[in-house]
Amino acid sequence: MNVLFLVADDLNSWMLEDADRYAGKVVAPNLRKLASSGVNFTRAYTAAPVCSPSRTAFFSGVAPWKTGIYNNAQIINESEALNQDAVLSLAGLFKKSGYGTYGYGKITHGWDQKEHWDDKVGHKRDPAPPGAPLAKLSGGEQDWGPIHLTEEQMNDTGGANKAIAVLEKKHDRPFFLAYGSFNPHMPWYVPKKYFDMYPLDQIVLPELKDDDLDDLPPLAKAVSNGIGSFADKVIRSGKHKEAVQAYLATTTYVDTQMGRVLDALEKSPYKDNTIVVFLTDHGFHLGEKHHWQKTTLWEEGTHTLLMFRAPGVTETGGVSQRFVSLLDIYPTLAELCDLTPPATIDGRSLVPLLKDPMAPWQSTAITGLCHKTKTDLAYISIRHELGRYTRYGADEEEFYDTTKDPHEWTNQVDDPEYAATVKKLRALVPGFEDAAQPLPSALTQKRRGNPKKKRRNSSVLLNHENKPNRRTYHESLHSKPPFTPNSVKIDQRNHGTRRFGPAPIGGPFRTGSIRQRQVTRWANRRGWASQMADACVGSRIPSSRTGCRLRLLPASDRCPCG
Incomplete structure (x- = not known):
């Protein structure tokens, strides 16, 4: 199959x-x-x-x-x-089995x-339309x-x-x-x-x-x-x-x-x-x-x-x-x-x-969550024929009779009428001693390295085959990166960074993509992609958000740093 x-x-x-x-x-x-x-x-x-x-x-x-x-x-x-050797991803199981x-x-x-895939191309966000945010309520993705x-x-x-x-x-x-x-x-x-x-x-x-x-x-x-x-x-x-x-x-x-x-x-x-x-x-x-x-x-x-x-x-x-x-x-x-x-x-x-x-079936619908930054507690919820029970911490619980209250508007956890139901559902979720404590949040971990050290510029080269080069480059402004024909060069000039979304597959210049991990903390999410589709060959486009500039290089051009 x-x-x-x-x-x-x-x-x-x-x-x-x-x-x-x-x-x-x-x-x-x-x-x-x-x-x-x-x-x-x-x-x-x-x-x-x-x-x-x-x-x-x-x-x-x-x-x-x-x-x-x-x-x-x-x-x-x-x-x-x-990280156990026995753990195998879903795709990894099929690949190991000859698929x-x-x-x-x-x-x-x-x-x-x-080890998981014979061929894998990850996801990319489409560039924001010119004039974004269009809803005029918030920047970023809330648009x-x-x-x-x-x-x-x-x-x-x-x-x-x-x-x-x-x-x-x-x-x-x-x-x-x-x-x-x-x-x-x-x-x-x-x-x-x-x-x-x-x-x-x-x-x-x-x-x-x-x-x-x-x-x-x-x-x-x-x-x-x-x-x-x-x-x-x-x-x-x-x-x-x-x-x-x-x-x-x-x-x-x-x-x-x-x-x-x-x-x-x-x-x-x-x-x-x-x-x-x-x-x-x-x-x-x-x-x-x-x-x-x-x-x-x-x-x-x-x-x-x-x-x-x-x-x-x-x-x-x-x-x-x-x-x-x-x-x-x-x-x-x-x-x-x-x-x-x-x-x-x-x-x-x-x-x-x-x-x-x-x-016949016993509910397996258990869900876990933790706070984005306060990761000392795992919150656990179960959806069951009897309703929804959720445990956040000691004495911090919810219970909803979802038959009578499908909107989950009334928390009945302290209602004596539901005491037996709450006790039963409480026993079906992993206890405090059984649930793994949430891993530390990356949002609260200190950045590594010397914060006083001046950041270097970052450059990324992409080809017209919708594939990133398999290497990434951290370089000074005047160093000479490898020449790659038909490439987009993104030159980031010492600006605070997060991540960005590249231009689309099938776009006017077929600019390709970079894996998300490679661009983390390199360029603002909307630093350049919003105008990429309208770029002309060889033109430079300043970003309104980060000061990044990009240039689409035809095959006859040499890298401007080279």
């Missing part, structure tokens, strides 16, 4: 529901078709409600409460649980080495609006193209093919036609309760953005409907790209011997509980999409309402492909539910 592994970022579980929660029926024909072609798990939950730990969990098969990876700021390589392994787009944070690129120039489109190319090839061995969309992660920049599908007068906003956070323990309030947050800013600005419109527009763009890959599978000779799994890494708040984005242990942050189609195993139209976890994906694919997973993995195989969606 082959495997087609599809994952989207920040995609809400309600997009396939007919509940008219926001804007009638979300335009997602391709994912609806996939959901009806196999088993749709309507109560699937992430192991961590934020990108890196969620993906680390489902890709390694090891839970956050064992790895200590609960948030984006923690460094995966520092986890003792993941060809291919990964395109946003699949994991890290795990890019050859939305029509993009200036064509759909063919967008990076998620380019990733889908690569996945399609694999499906169009002839293979002499089984394959594990993964495609992940960066969207609908913010910022929400997609072509205007997708915005036009969602008229503002048809947007229905989420219900809000002014005193929603009053009954939360202190640590839970620290997790929520709360009053005065970006969510509150969006609501007070009168642009809440515009924000929801942009989110919905971006989800439909994602559905289009997933549909292109699925159509390629249908047209290929691998249609009848390929397992398809689609998932989202976590949920997304659009103002519910006065919160924006993810990183909460409430329903909006933890509930995900998950669907399987397995030839000879699943039947069409299957719906399972059992509470399952994204951790269950690893053992499920291993069993379906008759592979032996490492003993280190958590989760349980979903094969019994693929055969009978209503088979």
Whole structure:
């Protein structure tokens, strides 16, 4: 059996529901078709409600409460649980078993080495449109609006193209093919036609309760953005409907790209011997509980999409309402492909539910999280038929009777009526002594080196084949870097730095990309990419944010430093 592994970022579980929660029926024909072609798990939950730990969990098969990876700021390589020889990534298991392994787009944070993949091209953000921020509420990623690129120039489109190319090839061995969309992660920049599908007068906003956070323990309030947050800013600005419109527009763009890959599978000779799994890494708040984005242990942050189609195993139209976890994906694919997973993995195989969606099942829907900087405690939540129980710290808990209170507005943890239920659910989550303490946050660690030492300029050379040079260069202003024809040179002149997003695959100059780890702390995220698509050959473009300059060098030019 082959495997087609599809994952989207920040995609809400309600997009396939007919509940008219926001804007009638979300335009997602391709994912609806996939959901009806196999088993749709309507109560699937992430192991961590934020990108890196969620993906680390489902890709390694090891839970956050064992790895200590609960948030984006923690460094995966520092986890003792993941450094054991027995640990094997999902792609690594398939490669070790003789499969060809291919990964395109946003699949994991890290795990890019050859031990996992035969071919791997990571994700990139599309450049911000000229004039950004378009919503005029915040800089950085908290923005939305029509993009200036064509759909063919967008990076998620380019990733889908690569996945399609694999499906169009002839293979002499089984394959594990993964495609992940960066969207609908913010910022929400997609072509205007997708915005036009969602008229503002048809947007229905989420219900809000002014005193929603009053009954939360202190640590839970620290997790929520709360009053005065970006969510509150969006609501007070009168642009809440515009924000929801942009989110919905971006989800439909994602559905289009997933549909292109699925159509390629249908047209290929691998249609009848390929397992398809689609998932989202976590949920997304659009103002519910006065919160924006993810990183909460409430329903909006933890509930995900998950669907399987397995030839000879699943039947069409299957719906399972059992509470399952994204951790269950690893053992499920291993069993379906008759592979032996490492003993280190958590989760349980979903094969019994693929055969009978209503088979007996004990909830595996446990989620872990920690504060971005205060990493002394692991917060643990479980979603169960009895409701949702969450433990933040000693005597700091939540319980919601989700049957009566689907919005999780009333914390009933101290209500005597629910004492027995709370006691039962408390026993189902890892205890304080069992849950791994969160690893230290990189945000609080001191920078290495002498802070008084003047920073050197950094240069990066990229070629026109959409591939970075495999070496990176830290150099003084007048040193001579290697000559690379047809390259973009980014010259950073002693400015404070973070990371940046390169121009798109398929863009006017096919500028390629750099892996995220290589650019960390080198250039501001929006230092140059916003104007790259409009650059002329040989022209210099000053950045409005960092002072960086870039130059596209035709093949006949020599490096200006050389």
